[in-house]
Amino acid sequence: MAQLNKSLSKTPTGIVGLDEITGGGLPTGRPTLICGAAGCGKTLFSLEFIVKGALDYDEPGVFMAFEEKAEELAINVASLGFDLEALQKDKKIKVDYVHIERSEIEETGEYDLDGLFIRLGYAIDSVKAKRVVLDTIENLFSGLANEAILRAELRRLFHWLKEKGVTAIITGEKGEGFLTRQGLEEYVSDCVILLDHRVINQISTRILRIIKYRGSVHGTNEYPFLIDEEGISVLPITALKLQHPVSSERVSSGVPSLDQMLEGKGFFRGSSILVSGTAGTGKTSIAAYFASETCKRKERCIYFAFEESPQQIIRNMRSIGIDLQQHIDNGYLAFNASRPTLNGLEMHLLTIHKAVRQFKPSSIILDPITNLITIGSVSEVKGMLIRLIDFLQAEQITVMFTALTLNTVVNEQTDEGVSSLVDAWLLVRDIENNGERNRGMYIMKSRGMRHSNQVREFVISDEGLSLVDVYLGPEGVLTGSAREAQQLMEETGIVLRTHAVTRKDREIERKRNVLQSKIESLRAEFESVSDELNKSYVEEELRKEVMHKNREELIKKRHNGNSNEPGGDEPRDTK
Amino acid sequence: METATSPGETNPEILNEDKYELRLYVAGKTTKSVAAINNLNKLCEEHLKGKYVIEVIDLLVQPQLAEGDQIFAIPTLVKKVPEPIRKIIGDLSNEEKVLVGLNIRPAKQ
Numbered sequence: 070m071a072q073l074n075k076s077l078s079k080t081p082t083g084i085v086g087l088d089e090i091t092g093g094g095l096p097t098g099r100p101t102l103i104c105g106a107a108g109c110g111k112t113l114f115s116l117e118f119i120v121k122g123a124l125d126y127d128e129p130g131v132f133m134a135f136e137e138k139a140e141e142l143a144i145n146v147a148s149l150g151f152d153l154e155a156l157q158k159d160k161k162i163k164v165d166y167v168h169i170e171r172s173e174i175e176e177t178g179e180y181d182l183d184g185l186f187i188r189l190g191y192a193i194d195s196v197k198a199k200r201v202v203l204d205t206i207e208n209l210f211s212g213l214a215n216e217a218i219l220r221a222e223l224r225r226l227f228h229w230l231k232e233k234g235v236t237a238i239i240t241g242e243k244g245e246g247f248l249t250r251q252g253l254e255e256y257v258s259d260c261v262i263l264l265d266h267r268v269i270n271q272i273s274t275r276i277l278r279i280i281k282y283r284g285s286v287h288g289t290n291e292y293p294f295l296i297d298e299e300g301i302s303v304l305p306i307t308a309l310k311l312q313h314p315v316s317s318e319r320v321s322s323g324v325p326s327l328d329q330m331l332e333g334k335g336f337f338r339g340s341s342i343l344v345s346g347t348a349g350t351g352k353t354s355i356a357a358y359f360a361s362e363t364c365k366r367k368e369r370c371i372y373f374a375f376e377e378s379p380q381q382i383i384r385n386m387r388s389i390g391i392d393l394q395q396h397i398d399n400g401y402l403a404f405n406a407s408r409p410t411l412n413g414l415e416m417h418l419l420t421i422h423k424a425v426r427q428f429k430p431s432s433i434i435l436d437p438i439t440n441l442i443t444i445g446s447v448s449e450v451k452g453m454l455i456r457l458i459d460f461l462q463a464e465q466i467t468v469m470f471t472a473l474t475l476n477t478v479v480n481e482q483t484d485e486g487v488s489s490l491v492d493a494w495l496l497v498r499d500i501e502n503n504g505e506r507n508r509g510m511y512i513m514k515s516r517g518m519r520h521s522n523q524v525r526e527f528v529i530s531d532e533g534l535s536l537v538d539v540y541l542g543p544e545g546v547l548t549g550s551a552r553e554a555q556q557l558m559e560e561t562g563i564v565l566r567t568h569a570v571t572r573k574d575r576e577i578e579r580k581r582n583v584l585q586s587k588i589e590s591l592r593a594e595f596e597s598v599s600d601e602l603n604k605s606y607v608e609e610e611l612r613k614e615v616m617h618k619n620r621e622e623l624i625k626k627r628h629n630g631n632s633n634e635p636g637g638d639e640p641r642d643t644k
Numbered sequence: 645m646e647t648a649t650s651p652g653e654t655n656p657e658i659l660n661e662d663k664y665e666l667r668l669y670v671a672g673k674t675t676k677s678v679a680a681i682n683n684l685n686k687l688c689e690e691h692l693k694g695k696y697v698i699e700v701i702d703l704l705v706q707p708q709l710a711e712g713d714q715i716f717a718i719p720t721l722v723k724k725v726p727e728p729i730r731k732i733i734g735d736l737s738n739e740e741k742v743l744v745g746l747n748i749r750p751a752k753q
Binding site: 165167168169173174175176177178179180181182183184185187188190191209213 | 669671674676679680703704707708710711714715716717718719720728729730731732733734735736737738741742744745
């Protein structure tokens, strides 16, 4: 903390975006000069500084007006929801109108501006102000003739303000060759902010630039800003560094077959997707699918339409089976339709910013970005889209752009030149063949994931979108009816083949039967042979046995004879 | 500061068309303030004897009064009556200018 104090401490303005550019706000306790031409928003800017200070930062403020009466101021900012009178009653701010009427004033001799100092000092003390605005102090020069005194007194005034320790804004009208008519920048040397109001091609853009900010790093670019019913918002443009968090979570595209081409999971959350293609190739349909899918996950989505009205889109999408109306009714989908020419590019960007901040969607759709070209050059559109993508990535919002590529130019670069910025790029194109037009789609790139390199045929029917594998054959890529014909032919082929197969099967069966019967007969033959062999063998056996038996008989008989006739002549007798 | 003469309503007998109500705003006793007071007194005695009221307001004492008369320079002399309201800022050292400013003498041709 001590270190912070040693460096420049800053007072937040509460103006959306400005505090980001200035790295925290205006220099605390020092005067800041805000200059610009008439009608560029100086008074509003400084008034918002005071009101926001009182409301949001508990820092009361004094608004010393040299141009408008307190009542006029109150009316002017009532439309922004600032109730100056109530704030004054609560002693949070003090508006002091310094009226200088030349015709009433005569100057004679020496004078100083102590009256102003006392008045301001009194006002500061009465509300214990930390913030002071002098709007526009240059009016003193029109009321008083003695410039030498004025200049000396102004120098003293700024010195005095510093001593008082109030954070001050001094406004000044833009002058010829100088930042302000009276060269106020000479006195206020700490911080100078220039407001500008430019009209290019009949479209106006308000621009803010920090000319100097002593002792602090600050953005030096021209930053567009917007004045609307919520006051001023400055675009906190490009993140100066590429340091946003990344998610590896996947979100479905809403078309299952498309997800299939992306590892079956879809896009990364927070990535930017470009869908480009020629007219009538279904870019809006893809976008609507994506929107619908987002809403189905109970996440919010904003659809920025630059070509069609919301009703038109809802009606058209119903014909391919998406009911966007229900998502609107459920509060998940918001449309933001405007003609590109309504605003300058930067205003569109701001509008998108604001819408995103309010609605907090998880994905947005810009359909189509091509039309933005009508209000800016290619490089401007590219610059705007870079900033948009930066912002969305920082917020982890998935964005889908659609872009029209012109039929005549078969160009792999989109006209906006954003193809290098996006994370995923789907190309939808016509494939003209055999007297019909079909849609082909492929993924040109998809960072950080394996993706199909195939061309798919992209079919839109009453049921919705689907991707069909194109027929890749000897004749090349076939789509549409040619593909269907090819498929039919293939089906016929299958039938024929099945037929052929069954015939062969039967033949085999027959062969097997023949073989089987042959085997049977051989076996029968074998059996008869073996029977034959067996028979002779048994006979032999039998004969052997019978002979043996006979011999035994014989022997026995001989023995019996010997016992009847002793002497051994018995066997002869028996013979 | 001798000239804290009472305002008009306390002297009803001299309230008429020619009566001058003058307020002189100063801030402390600076040389400019003192010079302005002296110059004003001298001038009034010479040209408006008996038909003027001077109120000197020290803004260091009463800073809240600065807003009402739209004071930003010091010293400032405000002529509220007779109409039109005029303001003369400075130490009133140029008598001619002050008299013209107070519509006592027409501007020189």
